[in-house]
Amino acid sequence: MALIVQKYGGTSVADLDKIRKIAQKLALLQKKGNQLVVVVSAMGKTTDALVEMIYDLSDNPPERELDMLLSTGEQVSIALLSTALESLGVKAVSLTGPQAGMLTDSKHSRSKILNIDPKRIMEELSQGKVVVVAGFQGADQKGEITTLGRGGSDTTAVALAAALKADVCEIYTDVSGIFTIDPNMVKNARKLSFISYDEMLELANLGAKVMHPRAVEYGKRYKVKIHVRSSFSEEEGTIIREVTSLEEKFMVSGIACDVNLAKMAIIGVPDQPGIAAQIFTRIANAGINVDLIVQSIRKEQENDILFTVNKDDLPKTLSILNDVSDQIGAKEIYHDENVAKISIIGAGMANSPGVAAAMFKALADKEINIEIISTSEIKVSCLIKKDKINLAAETVHDTFMLGEGRLPLM
């Protein structure tokens, strides 16, 4: 008998038929003697529809009211899934985030979980019930309804699994696991049977939409075994877990590509202290994430600053740069949207010299020019021309032979 926490996202509960199917699956799993806690998101596009309504009333709706509104989406899902279970003769109970003991801080629309009191859930489980919990939501000390922001339901599931000391937290999604690379880009992409928290965190931060970095981080902190798998099949997915033995640390576990970027360049900035801080503070205050920053001395007493932003943030970034360029005395501002980023991630990279070099050589062999390089302990990222990204993906995937299996440490 295992205690299993499962999470189903919006597409998995998009309509009544899908809810019925999940109920049938849960019924079988319970029959086998498992205790089940199920976290669900709002149905399909419900959240989008609610957001649209409130923004029709106000350009700047109060975040408290936004939480009041959006939390109804998950509440609908839990009531329906519990009812579907009961109609199959499975005892079930739905719990809102607050009822499930989810205590958060008071930062509406981006709350952090402060504590989970699992008493109510444990009680219901001990009565043989499937416990269906609303993801994404909680309440603060005052009883105000809060939401956890992006990736909220994943975080709810992983946090509950930690609080309940569950055997596993299964994240059901529309892909069948974590792949060495996006299978739409490279044909012989391979599903990984497991991946370390750190590698998954890098992948998630690089835009792999399977799981939100926040939930992975939570899993890492509390050592929750996370199983990412498909809502639509029974096949095993990918386990995200702790990896300590050297045998399980591979040079490269996966490759991430990002084509939704813009490169910004500020040319001829005077070489004075504080200039970069001035620029990037302005950009950060506008809520824009900056990636891959390079500062290079082009001439004496003159710097060029290069960095990338998400393409959606390009107009805002440009207007800030144009605004700031006079103050700092920059000579020229330009941007380039014909760029893409390819990154390799591997927990063993730090112990394997030459991994980065192997990547650079692979790209050079195909005459792919590298514009910016950025590295971390377990990651190497290269900015290249966007029209070369597919070729680069194939080449790098082949170089590290990811189609056959991960290379052990050299």
Add this chain to the structure above:
Amino acid sequence: MALIVQKYGGTSVADLDKIRKIAQKLALLQKKGNQLVVVVSAMGKTTDALVEMIYDLSDNPPERELDMLLSTGEQVSIALLSTALESLGVKAVSLTGPQAGMLTDSKHSRSKILNIDPKRIMEELSQGKVVVVAGFQGADQKGEITTLGRGGSDTTAVALAAALKADVCEIYTDVSGIFTIDPNMVKNARKLSFISYDEMLELANLGAKVMHPRAVEYGKRYKVKIHVRSSFSEEEGTIIREVTSLEEKFMVSGIACDVNLAKMAIIGVPDQPGIAAQIFTRIANAGINVDLIVQSIRKEQENDILFTVNKDDLPKTLSILNDVSDQIGAKEIYHDENVAKISIIGAGMANSPGVAAAMFKALADKEINIEIISTSEIKVSCLIKKDKINLAAETVHDTFMLGEGRLPLM
């Protein structure tokens, strides 16, 4: 400065434009120095849509889950109305039933209010906020979400007005007040400036949809001044209040007609004790409301039992009667849908002999046959043929000169 509780039903908040309009109205009213607590229902057909979904999953959904589901409808409305207010620069806060201190018993889908703790509402009012409360819902001692059943939002509003000692409870609806008779039936129907709780209770029980009897009863118990008025105009509606002076007690205040009835007859029932109890217990257990019961001795040791039910309950009632008729040895069961009920209501009726007789004479003058008569302290009801109901309505309305004003006591 007054403390005003207002209630807007589903049609009044059916879309974003209507919500915006209500917000504008509230903004003006607050500017004049009033403290406002606003109770809202779910938007338009939201509740129906939710009910349809859950019944698609189960013929017999758990009532707890039904409450979990349906309570989201009002929660959406309060978040949107608060946001609309804030966008006009009016400080506002939305509160769910539980947050508003609405403590109920645990009978899901038909809970009774046990207590209201107005602390949170008072706090928010003292900060100059318009307080927007979700109607129809509350929570029990355990924190389980409950709903109040039919007429729930009216009851929420009246109960809050009582707990807050509000100056008035305004019920906004799609009619402009309480009329002497349905204006669609009789042209010179007149809007009443006030009506007593008891009269309104009779009218509500007779099917006047303007207010639920339960809410009127609550108002009567706590002496809440209730103002029923139109959402779509500024004109004064009808005040429901205590009427004690004889000057304000009229012979007849209003007339109610009900055409949605069926007459049932059980012919030739043996005259034995307990037979009627047996029949009506079965019917009551099926949740069917019975009205206008007459038992008459037709022959020695044989009774006929006549009664009316709502037309929607006809199939269920027939199947019960057919089932029971053998057991009790009834000779024949028949029913008639060509019936209607006309009732006159007046707080002064008890002190004015001859009111019932005047009604009977008016009907007889138009050759309208009365099949069943039922009276109470402040009401006389007659069952007649359905095709005569318009003629009867005109005649009775004229007889008591309701088009000109209510007749004082004779």
